[in-house]
Amino acid sequence: MNEAASSTATWPHELFDRLRAAGVSHVSYVPDAGHSTLIRLSLDAPDITTTMLTTEEEGVAVATGAWLGGMRSVILMQSSGVGNCINMLSLPVQSRTPLLMIVTMRGEWAEFNPWQVPMGQATEASLTAIGVHVVRASTGDEVVAAVEQGATMAFEADQQVAVLIGQQLLGEKTW
Amino acid sequence: MVATQLGSRDLGQGKMDRREVVSRVLSERGESLVVTGLGSPSYDVHAAGDHDANYYLWGAMGGAALVGLGLALAQPERRVIVITGDGEQLMAYGSLATIAVAKPRNLDIFVLDNEHYGETGMQISHTGRGLDLAAVAAASGFVEAATVRTIDAVASLSAASNEDGPRLFVLKIRAEDTPRSLPSRDAVFIKNRFRAHLDLAPN
Numbered sequence: 170m171n172e173a174a175s176s177t178a179t180w181p182h183e184l185f186d187r188l189r190a191a192g193v194s195h196v197s198y199v200p201d202a203g204h205s206t207l208i209r210l211s212l213d214a215p216d217i218t219t220t221m222l223t224t225e226e227e228g229v230a231v232a233t234g235a236w237l238g239g240m241r242s243v244i245l246m247q248s249s250g251v252g253n254c255i256n257m258l259s260l261p262v263q264s265r266t267p268l269l270m271i272v273t274m275r276g277e278w279a280e281f282n283p284w285q286v287p288m289g290q291a292t293e294a295s296l297t298a299i300g301v302h303v304v305r306a307s308t309g310d311e312v313v314a315a316v317e318q319g320a321t322m323a324f325e326a327d328q329q330v331a332v333l334i335g336q337q338l339l340g341e342k343t344w
Numbered sequence: 345m346v347a348t349q350l351g352s353r354d355l356g357q358g359k360m361d362r363r364e365v366v367s368r369v370l371s372e373r374g375e376s377l378v379v380t381g382l383g384s385p386s387y388d389v390h391a392a393g394d395h396d397a398n399y400y401l402w403g404a405m406g407g408a409a410l411v412g413l414g415l416a417l418a419q420p421e422r423r424v425i426v427i428t429g430d431g432e433q434l435m436a437y438g439s440l441a442t443i444a445v446a447k448p449r450n451l452d453i454f455v456l457d458n459e460h461y462g463e464t465g466m467q468i469s470h471t472g473r474g475l476d477l478a479a480v481a482a483a484s485g486f487v488e489a490a491t492v493r494t495i496d497a498v499a500s501l502s503a504a505s506n507e508d509g510p511r512l513f514v515l516k517i518r519a520e521d522t523p524r525s526l527p528s529r530d531a532v533f534i535k536n537r538f539r540a541h542l543d544l545a546p547n
Contacts, residue, residue, distance in 0.1 A: 195417060218417055220446050223438030230407035234379070234414025237399060237535065239544045242414065260404035260411075264531035267547070327547050
């Protein structure tokens with residue numbers, strides 16, 4: 170998405186506050202323009218531990234280990250990264266370990282790059298197939314509400330939850 | 345630092361007995377938390393003595409070291425020991441970069457390296473073709489990385505502190521079938537038992 174649009178939107182700030190309020194103290198991420206504000210806020214927060222990943226499935230294993238040790242983790246990724254996660258998701262699904270993923274969508278709205286379309290179209294189906302509960306959000310308010318309830322479902326009800334942030338909200342990538 | 349070779353002699357073709365190696369690694373585990381990679385490493389750790397602070401993986405190949413990273417970040421006062429195989433660690437090649445950058449001082453990774461995929465018919469692995477995982481870890485930025493070939497050298501690693509890491513040791517073991525020693529396959533039970541050991545509620 171457009172980096173400038175991301176940094177002026179208010180929902181990432183509210184999202185960050187809600188994650189903190191839910192007791193999240195660890196953030197794993199793969200660099201992503203749509204998550205740039207949330208990544209920056211996490212890196213700047215002294216009470217948040219961050220882990221930079223080389224590929225998204227690493228975050229699934231890290232979040233599982235963090236929960237084993239009593240720490241609540243969230244993973245930030247783009248829809249293309251969901252495809253990388255599938256087998257590793259068997260770990261939290263089978264062990265009924267809380268998991269919260271926040272996924273920015275590509276390949277579904279005014280997409281310029283056709284290479285993003287196949288995985289973007291397969292994201293929700295892939296997550297559902299492996300047993301992850303999927304919630305879609307299309308506006309800033311919806312994103313905040315979806316993540317807040319998703320944190321409850323994950324950390325209080327032992328569910329594996331992915332919140333998909335619609336590409337329509339993120340805006341067209343500027344080339 | 346550069347990867348070093350601990351141990352100067354090769355005994356038994358330079359390969360150790362995997363059960364003896366794992367027993368020795370865990371002989372002074374104390375308050376350590378242990379994560380195992382799927383397959384024989386899980387059986388080896390179980391054979392050394394089941395423990396509430398053991399988290400056994402039966403799947404999620406490539407996840408062991410990273411579960412260890414998450415655990416090490418959440419429990420910084422405890423030493424976290426990951427015991428996995430060469431094939432499992434090779435599937436998580438990028439994890440060495442992630443862990444090196446995260447710098448968990450309390451994380452030690454032990455790779456039981458028989459240079460083969462023992463669970464699937466003993467096909468040769470990349471380490472059997474010459475890949476040096478300790479050198480990869482050292483180049484990635486691990487505080488210490490070494491290939492270990494003698495049981496005396498293994499013993500010197502068992503009582504490490506919880507602030508010397510991240511470290512990775514490649515333990516050269518013989519490629520052989522050992523009797524199965526199967527931990528529970530109930531992932532929820534293992535998770536909750538582990539958390540209870542840390543005085544954490546099931547959820």
